[in-house]
Amino acid sequence: MSLNGTNEKEEPRYIKLNAKDNVVITVNFGGLKEGTEFSCGLKLTEYVPQGHKVALKDLVQGEAIVRYGEVIGYALQPIKRGSWVKESLIDMPAPPELDLLPIANNVPEPLPLLEGYTFEGYRNADGSVGIKNILGITTSVQCVAGVLSYAVKRIKEEILPKYPNVHDVVALEHNYGCGVAINAPEAIVPIRTIQNIALHPNFGGEVMVVGLGCEKLRPETLVPDGEEEPIISLQDQQGFTNMVHTILEMAEGRLRRLNERKRVTCPASDLVIGLQCGGSDAFSGVTANPAVGYAADLLVRAGATVMFSEVTEVRDAVHLLTPRAVNEEVGRKLIHEMKWYDEYLQRGQSDRSANTSPGNKKGGLSNIVEKSLGSVAKSGSSAIIDVLAPGERATKKGLIFAATPAGDFVCGTLQLASGMHMQVFTTGRGTPYGLAMAPVIKVSTRNALTEQWHDLIDVNAGRIATGEATIEEVGWEIFHYILDVASGRKQTWTDHWGLHNSLCLFNPAPVT
Amino acid sequence: MSLNGTNEKEEPRYIKLNAKDNVVITVNFGGLKEGTEFSCGLKLTEYVPQGHKVALKDLVQGEAIVRYGEVIGYALQPIKRGSWVKESLIDMPAPPELDLLPIANNVPEPLPLLEGYTFEGYRNADGSVGIKNILGITTSVQCVAGVLSYAVKRIKEEILPKYPNVHDVVALEHNYGCGVAINAPEAIVPIRTIQNIALHPNFGGEVMVVGLGCEKLRPETLVPDGEEEPIISLQDQQGFTNMVHTILEMAEGRLRRLNERKRVTCPASDLVIGLQCGGSDAFSGVTANPAVGYAADLLVRAGATVMFSEVTEVRDAVHLLTPRAVNEEVGRKLIHEMKWYDEYLQRGQSDRSANTSPGNKKGGLSNIVEKSLGSVAKSGSSAIIDVLAPGERATKKGLIFAATPAGDFVCGTLQLASGMHMQVFTTGRGTPYGLAMAPVIKVSTRNALTEQWHDLIDVNAGRIATGEATIEEVGWEIFHYILDVASGRKQTWTDHWGLHNSLCLFNPAPVT
Ligand SMILES: [Ca+2]
Ligand SMILES: [Ca+2]
Ligand SMILES: [Ca+2]
Ligand SMILES: [Ca+2]
Ligand SMILES: [Ca+2]
Structure with missing residues (x-):
């Protein structure tokens, strides 16, 4: 396999996520050349990089561009079937209106219990459990x-x-x-x-x-x-x-x-797991984040606490989350955190579009709407049972939205304050980030990154894009890996090398 | 000498700074007991801790309390001669009105040149000089x-x-x-x-x-x-x-x-020296800061660049600085930085009074007005020839106001960005802060701190309060010490121990 050119021998492939989508993303490493024809008959009118969007049909100016079954923007000019739908062709939609959101109107039924899963932890006097000493x-x-x-x-x-x-x-x-x-x-x-x-x-x-x-x-x-x-x-x-x-x-x-502490067998329900993504690409929402979402459901079924975060990456998908709030109060708390952040950004003359990085865009994520739709896949499918303001401690079991900025160290620091034992971190572009207090499990969105960063990536979700594994299989793999790391049986790569970034506090107040 | 009790054998002493002052500060370590009588006949009506203020006369409610010849506040109730003028008795005055300040109306004459002072530095290709390699x-x-x-x-x-x-x-x-x-x-x-x-x-x-x-x-x-x-x-x-x-x-x-770089003899005018205070007490403005101010004048006379900073500690004394601005433009830049910071603090629902710490107050500094009057003594007596916005590079020789927050690491980081070779840091309460990029010279305001932190304090300005040395003598000592450290002939204590704090950026914009 060539690292920089298109792999000529591989079948051209794309991923379509939802029946309503009028764009798809290319799978092949190195991208696909002009003239490439897919098995369905779709033919590329120009070169399209890996993970970038291709129009499935002719789009007229102003027409909605649909991915994940949701509008990620509007065509700024006519876009031909088979052409590259780049950022410059997309007009970003307004964020969901916070005062008009449906709340708790589609609360998921509790998922079937998952019993008998345990890990070896350090039971503390206050009943909490540590996974490191x-x-x-x-x-x-x-x-x-x-x-x-x-x-x-x-x-x-x-x-x-x-x-x-x-x-x-x-x-x-x-x-x-x-x-x-x-x-x-x-x-x-x-x-x-x-x-x-x-x-x-x-x-x-x-x-x-x-x-x-x-x-x-x-x-x-x-x-x-x-x-x-x-x-x-x-x-x-x-x-x-x-x-x-x-x-x-x-x-x-x-x-x-x-030194007197000893590991004892603890139920998986004692775990508090944080979820995050960083250096995201267009595969994040297709491979790693859905696999982590599946693992999140397994953890919730086993009675654990699971936190997802990153306000600016949830903001544009919040209309998909408020219906999952377990009740009106939790839904209102979620909206409150979005409003607070809208105002915080506005005070600094910025908005949620400041989230996306050059790497995101290079990786095929055109804007924060597309990024958000992929990001929230980490939350799985269960009800949202609580919302934490930044740095608050988690006290409930189940899926929690812990409001944090999306910056990796800031989010990591705040999730540690919330009591996180371990973070599951998905990445498409790659980041060597680690924490001294808690293991960080790196889940890669692409095979190529897993191969390139062979001594930093813990779990390869890229196999989902190539059909080598299902979302469920990688989800179970992550779940078992969490129990192994929590028990000290396995070690993440960042802990192996001792790669530990500093804490990074979120201080929205002034310095003097 | 006892470390925690009053030294019974020492003569009771106080310091009066300006003929207009109606309060003085006590000098003796451990404070002075009720009934203590000074040689002038003033008698304490209650215990007064070291460095705290004593009323020289009966003050009526609402009367101006004067130190450094400036109003530091108004009596909230009648205050008897000889009693402790604590923070709770003082109503803080409003800060100087920025739109009504006199500008460049009292520009100091250039000080006499000081020639022949040199140090051994590393001359760079661009003409700048390093003091470390x-x-x-x-x-x-x-x-x-x-x-x-x-x-x-x-x-x-x-x-x-x-x-x-x-x-x-x-x-x-x-x-x-x-x-x-x-x-x-x-x-x-x-x-x-x-x-x-x-x-x-x-x-x-x-x-x-x-x-x-x-x-x-x-x-x-x-x-x-x-x-x-x-x-x-x-x-x-x-x-x-x-x-x-x-x-x-x-x-x-x-x-x-x-490794090929070699030290060569450079004129003192190649130096860029930053000034800062941290963990200030009531002696800061009496001993260490005036001595540093004297050293600042020597450096300016030798043609060097000297930066003072800390907006919130300059704000309440800015009416003493704008007259020293070398011209209207520099004066306006100074006022602009003050306004910017006022608005920055206001956005966070705070103001300049947020500057003072519990340690400042314990050390006798009742409020930011009193702290500021002592803080600006570091700037010496020369004309202010330029003003830098936070993180801008110094390009001129002479005394510069480099706008920064007052937090020690934030100020240190910004002065490094401005090109600082070395920081002269005055402290009354004591802080072990150091920088890896540039030496930090610790100047103590009190003998007791110098004795206690014998392996951290580089220069003892406490001798000024006890009459063992003059401001001029300590100023020259600091000046010579700067040249020695710049030449690698002497090493600061923090460099000796390798005590180096992380950079700490000032980011007034939001995180995402
Ligand atoms: Ca993210
Ligand atoms: Ca992140
Ligand atoms: Ca200070
Ligand atoms: Ca300071
Ligand atoms: Ca140092």
């Missing part, structure tokens, strides 16, 4: 980050090896804590994010806090309830050497206790 | 940060030791690049910050760029003009192992060239 060291302000990095390096080299049951020491550095408008109404978002991350079940209730002393975010607000005082304030220490000594000493006490 | 690796998006960290660790371990004239390899990680509203009007701020940081003179024009491939911020916009293509796009690589190999290979070529 990590010493978490959180911070109340970025000022301390240099000292903490120095101390963590020494803890890892000198102390951690004595406690083999502990996987890692993770410093929770962030840009918040001082130099911020901490009383602005929206400061609640970064504050609760930091607070809830400290409660993460992987830390086993043994999180410690390193603060400076004069910061606005008070360290004592980051301590889990009922904890003995696990706070080190650097301004109370006699210089740098003493700071490091104090941190190492407290860390050792906690490592000793964490 | 660093391989800079910048990024177009946070997605690549995990891979880059892994690669940089290997470069430092395996390759850097072969090139002993190179000090460090610095990965310029940040949260920008994708998942952001890149076409929002204010996106220009983070974008030019990243672009200008890549041009930093310490990198010797050899910066390389690691990008992903699908991000919104295009890697090619980060390449210095006229450079051969120094971009590695991870999506073009055959997996992780290959990514790391490619980065190591490009890094080695650049390290080889950087």
